[in-house]
Amino acid sequence: MKITILGSGNVATHLGKALLEAGHRIVEIYSRNLANAQALASQVGATATDLVTRLRDDADIYLLAVSDQAIETLASQLPVSIRGMVVHCSGATTMDVLASFQRYGVIYPPQSLRKEHDTQMASIAFGIEGNTTETEDALLELVQEFAPKSFRCNSQQRLALHIGAVFANNFTNSLFQISFELLQAHRLPFHLLHPIMQETVEKAIQHEPRSVQTGPAQRDDQTTIDKHLNFISEKPNWVKIYQRLTEEIAIKKKN
Structure with missing residues (x-):
């Protein structure tokens, strides 16, 4: 899969590396701070940008690995032409903030992640939710490639x-x-x-x-x-x- 990651912090770093090691292609890293985007992009072989409106529209997944407060605003700025799944990583933010997209969901890691510390992603059970059965199946299959304990999890x-x-x-x-x-x-x-x-x-x-x-x-x-x-x-x-x-x-x- 081609994956665009929005964010360059702790969760973005761990997920970017895990997805790359699982054989997926990280095509783009977005951050408001271009230097931060470039730092992560250099680790996963991606292009860096600080312009959300100019993101490519052909990725399979747009992964919003940002603070809870930024998710809804950032999602509203995404190009309307994208057809890939739009996913956030928050435990407390509803999935419905992404409802303007055809396919959307959540992959939530109940773990304290720090990018300067190695974490065995296989030990984390991600809570997976999708707006359709097809989307949820696809997200669960994707995450279980590097975190096999992951499971379906509704919003409550x-x-x-x-x-x-x-x-x-x-x-x-x-x-x-x-x-x-x-x-x-x-x-x-x-x-x-x-x-x-x-x-x-x-x-x-x-x-x-x-x-x-x-x-x-x-x-x-x-x-x-x-x-x-x-x-x-x-x-x-x-x-x-x-x-x-x-x-x-x-x-x-x-x-």
Whole structure:
């Protein structure tokens, strides 16, 4: 297939390389910043451009690997003459923002991708959605060439997957940062927590997470909870987070 990629960031870079390795031809890279388009184009053997209205109209797929906020506007600027599938990669954006095209869909990777880090694309289960069965079949077949765990996923499922990923990745990482700052403030190295961090993730993968929940909230240890809250009282946001998560653990314990 001939593929045009709109975007030059993390997702665009990983998908461009994966599609190229799967034997497809990346014909064009678009970015508002021409230097960024050229940087990715040089890696995948494509032409670079910063003019969306001058994109070629004969690609089989137009892959919008841009921020959620840019998808609808960018799609509206695409040449009206294109006949290929128009696809975005967002977990939270509806497929219908592409409804002006005959064939459109979504390939969403529930993974935090960084272009400077190698990622095994085969380990990612992409959520695939198309506006017709034919389009969805074509997208699933394409993505499964480099990510065989990929699956059909409707819009509600994709949004649930995206929110779940935010809790599992973004919010968890923010909690790691709180732990980092707390230990740093008391001249303790963060690596002291690495074993428990690793164990927590491994257990959550192997079991339903609440079945392996531990800690003072799980034990109804209010004395320890009060000590913790007093210790971090100079950080009101941390106190709120601690209290809300303690409440959530208590609710899960009852249910």
